[in-house]
Amino acid sequence: MPSRATKRSMLAFLLAMIVAIACMLVLSNQQDNNDIKTDTDESKETCVDSLPIDLVDDDYCDCQDGSDEPNTSACSHVLLHSETPPFGPEFNCKADDKMVSLAFVHDGVCDCCDGSDERDGLCANTCATEWERRLQTLQERLNVVQRGLKRRTEYLAGSVDKVQKLKEDFERLAEAYQSGQRAFEDLQRQAQHNPELRGQLEQSYNVLRRVQYITYIQSRVVDPSTFSDAAWKPAFVELVGECYTYTVNEKELKGGTPNVIPRKYDMVLCPFQNSYNHGEPCANGQERHTRVELLCGEQNRVVSVEEREMCQYEVRFETPAACGQAEQDVLQDEISRVKTFFKTKDVGEFAGHEEL
Structure with a gap:
């Protein structure tokens, strides 16, 4: 029969074992919690984070979320039906700065000049033709603006003399209106005693009203603020x-x-x-x-x-x-931008005429 000392030793051993097992369970739970946290963090990563770089933008949709093809149309069927498309609701054409709605990707219509919004072989590369046409349109508009600026300079050269003439014409018109006003008042007094003059009085009144309106308009024209020294105003005097x-x-x-x-x-x-x-x-x-x-x-x-x-x-x-001058500067900058952009893209043969 075990002695009392032996029983105490066995009890101490059992207690130690229980404590050890409890500590192991606590550590195990902590490890499980850490594992859960890590899994949560990893779940935030997208599919593309686990792919080698040569599988990104290779025109093949490897990820279910479409995250591996942000710059091709390969995953457009995924992104279009996603509530939160990771790269926005538009597709960027490869050889152009044009943005196309994902609704028009793989719809059988060539929206991008290089056809990158459709499957290979469906669209001809028309970028060179389109950009030549774009440059031509910009250059034609620039030519119009430059010729307009030349004529505007001529308008400005004669604006001072024309404004002075308008002022002289207005003074004569104002004097004529005052004389007409006095004549009408005289006729009005005569018509009070001679009913036969009432028809003439009505006619004179209509003429006077017309002269009054013209005088008012001319007063606005010759107002100092109408053709002030502001850069854009004096040229419009040519239209008066x-x-x-x-x-x-x-x-x-x-x-x-x-x-x-x-x-x-x-x-x-x-x-x-x-x-x-x-x-x-x-x-x-x-x-x-x-x-x-x-x-x-x-x-x-x-x-x-x-x-x-x-x-x-x-x-x-x-x-x-x-x-x-502002419009001319904008057009010249846009022409330079188009030429530079064109040279950096694979858009086929482009003449790039010097006159453009």
């Missing part, structure tokens, strides 16, 4: 007293809608003479209103007239007076 006619058919004016009577209108634009607000009421009671957009051009002409809303017109008018 001029009118420009533009013929438009009503179907075109209404945006091509078929339910209109095919009529034509001659719309006359007279800068510094027309009133563009508070026009005659339309059928809906709204007053007619015209907005004139001034564009740089080598000649004075109405380019287009549109009725954006009922009786709300928009006139686009080209004139050398609207040309500025």
Whole structure:
């Protein structure tokens, strides 16, 4: 029979074993928690993080999330239906700076000039032709602006003399209006005693009202703030007293809608003479209103007239007076950018003419 000392030794051994097992369980739980944390962190990584670099952007979709093909269309079917596409909802054409919606990738239509938005062999590489055309369009616009700037310089050269003449014309017009006002008042007094003069009085009144309106318009024209020394204003004095006619058919004016009577209108634009607000009421009671957009051009002409809303017109008018150095600089910078960009891309044979 074991002695009391032996029993105590066995009990101490069992307690030590229990403590050791408990410590092992605690350490095991801690290790499991650490493993869980690591798994969570790893779950945040995308598929592309585990791929070798030569499988990224190789035009083959290796990852289910499409993360390995950010710059090709290989995974567009994945990204299009993803709630949070990792690289945005657009596809960047390989040989161009053009962005194409993923909805148009692999749809059978060649949106990129190099055809990178469709499967190989479907699209011809038209980049060289398109960029040549783009450069040609930019150069043609630059030529127009440069010719417009030259004419604008001529306008500026004669602006001082023309403004002075306008002031002299206004003084004569103001004197004529005052004389007409006095003559009308005399006729008004005579008509009180002679009813036969009432017809002449009414006619004189209409003429006087017209002269009064012209005098008011001219007073605005010769106001110092109208053609001040600001860089862009004096050139517009060339347009004073001029009118420009533009013929438009009503179907075109209404945006091509078929339910209109095919009529034509001659719309006359007279800068510094027309009133563009508070026009005659339309059928809906709204007053007619015209907005004139001034564009740089080598000649004075109405380019287009549109009725954006009922009786709300928009006139686009080209004139050398609207040309500025800023537009020329922008065009020259864009031409340089296009040439530089073109040379860095594989877009096929490109002549790159020096005159462009």
